[in-house]
Amino acid sequence: MRRLKAIDLRLIRNWASVLVVFAFAKAMTAQTTPQPTNAAQDEAIKQEVLAALADTVKPTKVRYKVDGVSGVIGDYVVLESDIEKQIMAYKRAGSLDDISKCEMMESMLGEKLYAHHAIQDSITVSDEEIANMTEQRIEYFRSQLNGASDQEIADVYRMDNIQQVKDELNIINRDELLASRMQQRLTEDIQITPEEVRQFFASIPEGERPLFNTEVEIARIVVKSKPSEESVKETIEKLNEYRDDVLNNGANFAAKATLFSEDVGTERQGGLISLRRGEPYAKEFKEAAFSLQEGQISKPFETEFGWHIVYLEKIRGSVRDVRHILLYPYISRSQEAKARAMLDEMRDRIVQGDTTFADAARAISDEKETAKNGGLFVNPTTGENLLDLTKAAPGLVSTVQFMEEGDVSGIIEEKDRRNVGVMTFTIVNLIRKVKDHEADYTKDFLKIKELALRDKQVRKIKQWREDKIKDTYIKIGPDFKECDLLQEWTK
Numbered sequence: 001m002r003r004l005k006a007i008d009l010r011l012i013r014n015w016a017s018v019l020v021v022f023a024f025a026k027a028m029t030a031q032t033t034p035q036p037t038n039a040a041q042d043e044a045i046k047q048e049v050l051a052a053l054a055d056t057v058k059p060t061k062v063r064y065k066v067d068g069v070s071g072v073i074g075d076y077v078v079l080e081s082d083i084e085k086q087i088m089a090y091k092r093a094g095s096l097d098d099i100s101k102c103e104m105m106e107s108m109l110g111e112k113l114y115a116h117h118a119i120q121d122s123i124t125v126s127d128e129e130i131a132n133m134t135e136q137r138i139e140y141f142r143s144q145l146n147g148a149s150d151q152e153i154a155d156v157y158r159m160d161n162i163q164q165v166k167d168e169l170n171i172i173n174r175d176e177l178l179a180s181r182m183q184q185r186l187t188e189d190i191q192i193t194p195e196e197v198r199q200f201f202a203s204i205p206e207g208e209r210p211l212f213n214t215e216v217e218i219a220r221i222v223v224k225s226k227p228s229e230e231s232v233k234e235t236i237e238k239l240n241e242y243r244d245d246v247l248n249n250g251a252n253f254a255a256k257a258t259l260f261s262e263d264v265g266t267e268r269q270g271g272l273i274s275l276r277r278g279e280p281y282a283k284e285f286k287e288a289a290f291s292l293q294e295g296q297i298s299k300p301f302e303t304e305f306g307w308h309i310v311y312l313e314k315i316r317g318s319v320r321d322v323r324h325i326l327l328y329p330y331i332s333r334s335q336e337a338k339a340r341a342m343l344d345e346m347r348d349r350i351v352q353g354d355t356t357f358a359d360a361a362r363a364i365s366d367e368k369e370t371a372k373n374g375g376l377f378v379n380p381t382t383g384e385n386l387l388d389l390t391k392a393a394p395g396l397v398s399t400v401q402f403m404e405e406g407d408v409s410g411i412i413e414e415k416d417r418r419n420v421g422v423m424t425f426t427i428v429n430l431i432r433k434v435k436d437h438e439a440d441y442t443k444d445f446l447k448i449k450e451l452a453l454r455d456k457q458v459r460k461i462k463q464w465r466e467d468k469i470k471d472t473y474i475k476i477g478p479d480f481k482e483c484d485l486l487q488e489w490t491k
Helices: 005-031 038-051 080-092 099-118 128-143 150-156 162-187 194-201 229-249 252-258 283-289 335-353 357-364 394-400 446-472 486-487
Strands: 070-074 074-080 215-224 272-275 301-303 304-315 319-327 386-388 414-415 421-434 474-476
Touching: 005 070, 070 099, 074 080, 074 335, 074 421, 080 272, 080 335, 080 414, 099 162, 099 304, 099 486, 128 194, 128 272, 150 162, 162 446, 194 446, 215 335, 215 394, 229 252, 229 304, 252 319, 283 301, 283 304, 335 357, 335 421, 357 446, 386 414, 394 414, 394 421, 474 486
Parallel strands: none
Antiparallel strands: 070 074, 070 474, 215 386, 215 421, 272 319, 301 304, 304 319, 414 421
């Protein structure tokens, strides 16, 4: 298939050369093996490396790598062991593609170049951002290791304890965040005009224009199983017991969160979350967190994730360090059957013409984002009504791929991704299906505009990188002198 052929040849090739570090980083940083670092040792190594790789060494003498150093870029040293461990991490992440040492070296040099100049340009990342990213990756490690304990994670990464793992991940994450911020600064003000979009499209040879995947426009009705009033009451009573025990008996809130909270992402940290007002937490959760004073505990409240109590541990400027306990009310099989029966009855009414799909969605759908629009689904990535089937959930794909326009599906049953105690029941109305087709300037203008903007951003970053490579101290070890990918890095 010629899908995105032109972009593969001209645009994506640029992305691969300019941003290869991020293509690899996303696949492997969640399982990157931390490497012990000591500031004094790094500085000593760096000085030795600079001497060892300096051009003043006489050609008659044999040149050796010092301490397994593969290169230096700005203030960063890249060790041979760094490259080996990154390759192993990439493979452990489940990639089906092989990656060579040359490719990994190119990836690491790219990241260090961006990070180095981010520091030079006074771009900063906060300790809270780094710590949050580290915690997310620790939890990812844990999920990949089937709920391993902190010590088991430390053992896998050959560290004495989990804090050492976090310390090393903080270093890795800091550089990655700096590199990302540097690229964001370079591209944040770039805009594209309609004329530039037209020229971009016209520059693609007619036989090489990209093919776009099958897309669908759908509406859906989602009904969720709900707990009984008695089950909700029992949940609230439990949360009030925990709250009273902390306030009146001096019990430890963090310990209770570890023992009882059903939020698997925070229970091992005693329910700890650091948040700002602008971060994407549930509205009710943020309102509770920012209404408390230090040492106070909220009364039980509900979000789409379940029932919570929140303890405000510390206020640090705009940041609130809170701990919370999350509980899911028990939902019986009879409650699940009740939800399914309600949707089944509504589907019959739609098929028989007693009501429209849109009216039914407004009446019973539990998916607030779509219910108010008559169930019409909007792609959160593009803002369009059309959804690329290759990027849709497997359950949805298997349901709509054989449907005709106007059809109403049977009931799709699955667990709620946000609230594990809830079952969701969904029916889909296929409004429109756009099959695979070659890019059309009029019909696919927004997609072509996105490609044109990306191309412009890539060209800006590529030019910046070429300029910075010229005025940044870079030395590549002799083992990489024959790497074609690294020719632009050697001066």
